[in-house]
Amino acid sequence: MPAVSGKVNPDLLKERSNCTFNVEEFAVWWNGGPEKLKEKREIEKVLLEDEKEDDDVPISYLSHKELYEASTKKSARLYIKLRRRLPKIELKYGNYAESLGALRKVVNLMRGASAVSEGYPFGVHFSMFLPTILSQGTVEQQKKWALKALNLDIIGTYAQTELGHGTFIRGLETRADFDPRKNEFILSSPTRSSYKWWPGGLGHTVNHVIVLAQLYTRGVHRGLHPFIVQVRDLETHKPMPGVIIGEIGPKIGMKAVNNGFLGFKNVRIPLENMLAKNAQVGAGGVFTKSPASVLTYGTMVFVRVLIVRDAANQLSSAVTIATRYSAVRRQSPIDPNKPEPQIIDHVTQQLKLFPNISKAILFNIVADKVWNIYNEVTEELGRGQLDRLPELHGLSCGLKAVCSADAAAGVEVCRLSCGGHGYMTSSNFPSLYGFATAACTYEGENTVMLLQTARYLMKVWRMALDGKKLMPTVDYLTKYVRTNPRPSKWDNSLLGMIDALECAAANKVRIAFDSVEKRKAAGMGPEEAANMTGIELTQAAVLHTRAYMVRTGYEEVKRITATLSPAIATVLNQVFELFAIDTFFTCMGDLLRFSGLTHTDLDGLQKKLESLLSKIRVNAVGIVDGFDIPDCVLKSTLGAYDGNVYERMFAEAQKSPLNKDPVNESFHLYLKPLMKSNL
Amino acid sequence: MPAVSGKVNPDLLKERSNCTFNVEEFAVWWNGGPEKLKEKREIEKVLLEDEKEDDDVPISYLSHKELYEASTKKSARLYIKLRRRLPKIELKYGNYAESLGALRKVVNLMRGASAVSEGYPFGVHFSMFLPTILSQGTVEQQKKWALKALNLDIIGTYAQTELGHGTFIRGLETRADFDPRKNEFILSSPTRSSYKWWPGGLGHTVNHVIVLAQLYTRGVHRGLHPFIVQVRDLETHKPMPGVIIGEIGPKIGMKAVNNGFLGFKNVRIPLENMLAKNAQVGAGGVFTKSPASVLTYGTMVFVRVLIVRDAANQLSSAVTIATRYSAVRRQSPIDPNKPEPQIIDHVTQQLKLFPNISKAILFNIVADKVWNIYNEVTEELGRGQLDRLPELHGLSCGLKAVCSADAAAGVEVCRLSCGGHGYMTSSNFPSLYGFATAACTYEGENTVMLLQTARYLMKVWRMALDGKKLMPTVDYLTKYVRTNPRPSKWDNSLLGMIDALECAAANKVRIAFDSVEKRKAAGMGPEEAANMTGIELTQAAVLHTRAYMVRTGYEEVKRITATLSPAIATVLNQVFELFAIDTFFTCMGDLLRFSGLTHTDLDGLQKKLESLLSKIRVNAVGIVDGFDIPDCVLKSTLGAYDGNVYERMFAEAQKSPLNKDPVNESFHLYLKPLMKSNL
Structure with missing residues (x-):
């Protein structure tokens, strides 16, 4: 259990002494065994130290823009720290399950470690961009992009949803037209509603995007396929020609995720940028479809x-x-x-x-x-x-x-x-x-x-x-399909x-x-x-x-x-x-x-x-307590392990920038004139 | 129905032409009659103009502090505008119902008109401070404070809830001890949990507070009573001596309400500042209790x-x-x-x-x-x-x-x-x-x-x-108390x-x-x-x-x-x-x-x-449509009367300060070093 500096609330002490089981045993089970629990705690210690060295203004006081900047700073630093602590990650090209297994730890750690409680701008990079390269790319494509992505030499996201279409993906409108003369795809956004909308990190963070687009070759519609598109210059971060990109604005939560929009004005990408493990386009636009769309x-x-x-x-x-x-x-x-x-x-x-x-x-x-x-x-x-x-x-x-x-x-x-x-x-x-x-x-x-x-x-x-x-x-349905038995006599049992x-x-x-x-x-x-x-x-x-x-x-x-x-x-x-x-x-x-x-x-x-x-x-x-969620992950004035609720709430309020000055300038600018006005 | 400049979404046009009833008749009924509807629309027109003249950065992009300042500015201006349009408000001292009737219009208008969708910092002034003076004050007290409050010569709030107590008000801890030598009450906050917490406007807006405190006279506890306390200087807005005051920090909603905290270090107020319509303290601390607490x-x-x-x-x-x-x-x-x-x-x-x-x-x-x-x-x-x-x-x-x-x-x-x-x-x-x-x-x-x-x-x-x-x-319970009839034969009727x-x-x-x-x-x-x-x-x-x-x-x-x-x-x-x-x-x-x-x-x-x-x-x-909620009150990209959803969403995103620059400085500060780092 966590070391607590300072006094623990006496009611919590009483609860803990009355507990009928061994909390540590519960924590071991809940966290998947002693090794996993140990590792989890070690990582959290890194985070805890991290928290301490960065005791700035709480993010809830920041503006939308400041929040983005703070979370980018914090998550970049955190990723470097985590990677240095972890053993080397080995990607097995061509074996999705193994690669993903190797990746999962870093994905999970970055998730759990979310630098701030509002997510971070390259979450989708790890949870979707990199996994999609590994699952939908050929071995050559994996070799080309996966390691770069793992090391964040390139930063990517996954762009499917559009302003006008979400869950019904067949309705997506972004087009990829194959140009057989140049062996290139031309990406375009034919309508306002076809703009990509929502991908995490898309706003101002990523330079590569896996774009889901309707493929056309030889004038025929070939369905939805994934394409890797570079959207920003790697040196200047400026949007590439024909790329219209930005962020979509504030939301209820996940405020640090930097969700973005993306439109294309005839952006050309080479043939090899279509992820081609399942369906392929050959020279001249010959289309080979996926062996089983069910995959x-x-x-x-x-x-x-x-x-x-x-x-x-x-x-x-x-x-x-x-x-x-x-x-x-x-x-x-x-x-x-x-x-x-x-x-x-x-x-x-x-x-x-x-x-x-x-x-x-x-x-x-x-x-x-x-x-x-x-x-x-x-x-x-x-x-x-x-x-x-x-x-x-x-x-x-x-x-x-x-x-x-x-x-x-x-x-x-x-x-x-x-x-x-x-x-x-x-x-x-x-x-x-x-x-x-x-x-x-x-x-x-x-x-x-x-x-x-x-x-x-x-x-x-x-x-x-x-x-x-x-x-x-x-299978239980079989019992009811011909006859309709009442449930067996009710006996208050679980069965x-x-x-x-x-x-x-x-x-x-x-x-x-x-x-x-x-x-x-x-x-x-x-x-x-x-x-x-x-x-x-x-x-x-x-x-x-x-x-x-x-x-x-x-x-x-x-x-x-x-x-x-x-x-x-x-x-x-x-x-x-x-x-x-x-x-x-x-x-x-x-x-x-x-x-x-x-x-x-x-x-x-x-x-x-x-x-x-x-x-x-x-x-x-x-x-x-047995869930073993440390204070630095819980991030709650009400739920901390020591139970010092009112002290924490009061301390958190003291950090408000409004509380730095006893008198806010809006008094002189607006309130005093209002008080003196002749109504 | 509103005049719409620009095109209306064709699906909405179709819906409106298929409607089987007269929407204007519905709006008249819903809004309480033709006069009320007319007045509502006139006021909204004022608001609409107001919106137009203040087309700043949307408040959702602002920091906590900026939001407070923007909402104070906007609501102060709005109140002056509204008061100039309204007929003079006549308070009838000693007749609570009539005074409140006169007040209700301005209260409702300011509510409906909330300068921003997140409330405004002197809402509680109108909904509780002023009404409490009128309902709990003697006629003399009403004369002393009510008109000043109506004209915002003083700005107040109502402070009941404390850090440690909410719904169970008998548990409140703030004390008012009567000092018979000076005919004064001494207000004090004996514990951290006794700090007032939550009152709207308390943070940096108000200069007066109605404080609910446990009264003690002659060493005897006399229950909870309301006291008017000046908490800030009317000229400098600095906190009065012994007053510890500030704002409590961000919340899920009502973000512009400036909720605050308040503690007292032996703050003295005169005898006449206890609102005394019901219970009174006389010279020397003689206590007269309220004739009916049920009131x-x-x-x-x-x-x-x-x-x-x-x-x-x-x-x-x-x-x-x-x-x-x-x-x-x-x-x-x-x-x-x-x-x-x-x-x-x-x-x-x-x-x-x-x-x-x-x-x-x-x-x-x-x-x-x-x-x-x-x-x-x-x-x-x-x-x-x-x-x-x-x-x-x-x-x-x-x-x-x-x-x-x-x-x-x-x-x-x-x-x-x-x-x-x-x-x-x-x-x-x-x-x-x-x-x-x-x-x-x-x-x-x-x-x-x-x-x-x-x-x-x-x-x-x-x-x-x-x-x-x-x-x-x-009364319906009577039917079931002795016998327990099944409901009359089920006939799918409403009765x-x-x-x-x-x-x-x-x-x-x-x-x-x-x-x-x-x-x-x-x-x-x-x-x-x-x-x-x-x-x-x-x-x-x-x-x-x-x-x-x-x-x-x-x-x-x-x-x-x-x-x-x-x-x-x-x-x-x-x-x-x-x-x-x-x-x-x-x-x-x-x-x-x-x-x-x-x-x-x-x-x-x-x-x-x-x-x-x-x-x-x-x-x-x-x-x-018959609810007749104009766009300036609805404040929604998805719900505007013209139905131009995607255009509005896109336009709103363009206002993001992050979208003003194609490249955010965090790229150079944090992302590029991350991309170049040797992991």
Whole structure:
């Protein structure tokens, strides 16, 4: 546990001494083993020192432009420091998985290390520019660009979204016309809405961009392909001829990411700048298409699993802040004869915090599980087996949508649980929310994601009707497709709850399927029928995903707890049970519709919920301590390990440039004339 | 409708020509009649001109300090302009209602006119400082301070919340000790947590503060009372001796409000600075207490009704932006043989927008109704009748909590419905959310509010058990207290829905009541029993409030539509029906638990929902146009009347100071060295 200089809040000390398990053991498990935890802490120490040597004005006081400059300065210095500490990174050209494995550490470290809480301007360089070269480039292309990118000799980003098109990428308008006389592509932005918009770092940071553009050769449209385009001069950083480039302005969060726009006025690039691992253009414009367009699925699944893990991380930060604050803050007597209690003793407060603790933990467990499935499927892909790809696609879309939405909502519940103080930037909730809510939109807008999952569910329901065998994650539907059994007698057990959830999910799938079919029978086209059934389809996808998470959580927790000490196993079981019951209450409308739950059952559930809250109460601070998020990453006046909330808030306010002078000049300029004016 | 220079987006033109009702008639109704609409537009014209003459860098690019200075400048100029246009304001000393009536126009105008979308530094001066002088001061005190305040000869704020205490005001620590030798109060801040924290304008704007402090006379604690304290010199603006004052730093929203902190080192103020309409301190420290502490209820109710109206306003802005954008934006084909549709044609998009349109309208209708009740009760208070006060308190607490939470969630749903572009500050969603979510915390944290409502419900349930007559808004409980009838046979009618909602609410009240009683019977004290039952209590309060809103909406819409043209009446009925069904789906778990709804009933409801969405679809743009929110108030690149979304977004980005230079100096300072470094 961290060394704390100065006094720790006595309520936090009390919480820590009451904790029933070994927090360090929890931290080891949570962080993936003793070596990983050790390494994480070493890196954080570097960061901590870094923080100390750069104690400037907090970034929240800076202007948009100053923030960009400060974050560029800080992240450049940090990258150099990190690289010098890490062993040499070996890229294996032609082996994407190995290269990415080698890269992942630096990507993760820079992410975790984000110089400031608002991101940094070359994040997309590591998370997308370099990986895309490795996954979409030929070995020659990888040799040409990958090492340069790794060493930041060139800095790049990935430009797909345009002003007029996001999730529906076939609608993108940027063109790459092949000129066979010169063996060049001509990039152009035919409309205002075709300008690239959003790529991180694009504004004033990068000099190279992977541009997704509609390829035309020999006058024929060949679909969307990636092109490497140099957009700024490497020496002067001036935009290249025909390149219109700049930044898009302020946003809710990720304020240091330097998102940009990009337009092309007939910019020429050589033939070899089309990333050509899958599709190729030959001399004279002969086009060879990708062997399987389904291969692009893989990367998308990868990113969506990352988002589930991000959701877990954001929630674990949010609950760490809110739980510690709730142990420190005293307010509103319960017993009028006693002093005001810690607000964590209000049951309504527990209901805000503890289900979000359970989500942080279960999202991470589910992310691990899906990560394993992803690796299996990727390996199968390498052997030419594609059959599990649609299942994984359906699963990852649903998880991405549900977890990102729950995480964003959970961060806000945690923030609101801290009252007015959560509203302050210095709580760091605003930055956390900025990241969490962005994930509801990027990498596939959530409603579109749910419709993807629903489309898969419609397909498998049809297969089940046809008597075909279903994939493991949807196999439960088979039970409901011909008959419609009520869930087995309700016994308040976890398996009973999972059964009830799956029964409800299967029935929602059935209802959506029947609605689509009815509409088609009435003469609607399949797409129009699906659009008109959109509400029922998305609901089915959500419920299916939630049922999957509870079943998976159940199985994984059983497996995990077998490896842990009894004290932690007990806590983890409680946490899982709370997750399951919380899911149950969230889906209550559907559950009551399709199950035979009685008043007595519901009373029992309510008691169970209240009893779990009180059991977790004693260990809540211990659990969030076990996440092992150091103060320099948490960046919160409310959530620091020592709990000195009011002192930190006051100290942070003192740093305001407005507080440097007792009288701001606007008094003399505007207020005094107003006071003296004759109204 | 506004004069538009330049081209209007053709999709918006089409929407407007398809609208089935007269938008101007809607605007007249929505804005409270032709005179009010005319006046509103005249004022907005002043603002519009104001905007034009001050086309500086958008505030979102400014630093925290620059933003304060810009907003002070702009709001000072605006106040002078507005006052010169308005007729003279006559304060009636000793008649709070009349004075406030005279004030309301300037308060509302300055609110609506907020120079910038992030509030302004003397908002609390008008909304709380001046009203508190008028409501809590003696006539002499009103004469001394009110006119000066109205003319901004003095600028004030209202300081209640402290670092360590918010909603639970009895816990406040700031002291006012009476010194009988000098007839003075000595104000002091005994701890760090006793520092005042949050008051708007306190940082660097105000020179006077109404301080809520614990009064001690003759060594005895006399409770919390308001004191007027001068905190800065009127000529130099320097802090007065013993006054520690500054601003608290950045927040999620309301960024131009200049919230501040305040500590006292034995600051002396004269006897007459205690606002003494209710309680008084006489010479020598003789204390006379307030005749009825319940009188303070009144102002709190007033503010909470205002918050319901704010919620309606915030939602109407949010749906205006999102609806217009959804008519302009084209994305994701429904029929693959047709061009991409307006996203408003996706049914899932309609489900995001139209229920929030219905909430904006119904919240406003409910606010009108409660405003009338408030006025009746205030009049009764004047005649010494206090019996309706607890009912009004219970009602207004529940409405404040439910409407502020729904509005904040609704703003976010609207924002997310605009995809990535909603994430940009220039959409103005971030500012709207900043305001909407703040209302979940200020003027009584929402969970505490719900517990207040629940406490009232427990009291009346007990009364009903005892056979006593209940007040009108809770009278429905009587029906369920002895027997527990299922709602009358479900017929898909609105009255049937209201019946089902009330049945569910009554049963939730019963469950909470029984849980509290059971815990008390088991030996718990009443407060501890209430705390342990907190989840069921808040749920009962929410459901009761929702049932109230639907019933009130039903009655009010019936009354209102009788005065409108059939075309608008039809639309308003559809909007109300959607509001009711949306509420129904929100409460589905409880409804299914306590009603006899069948699968067929639920299928019918789903069809009804889908049919209402498609009916409202044709008029959605017309309705939001009818809110008549001009571009200068909406301040959104996505929501402007002309629908030129991409042009505005691009133009706004061009204003970024970062885009003024093609190469930012951080390239030479940090990026180039990074690129050249030997990693």
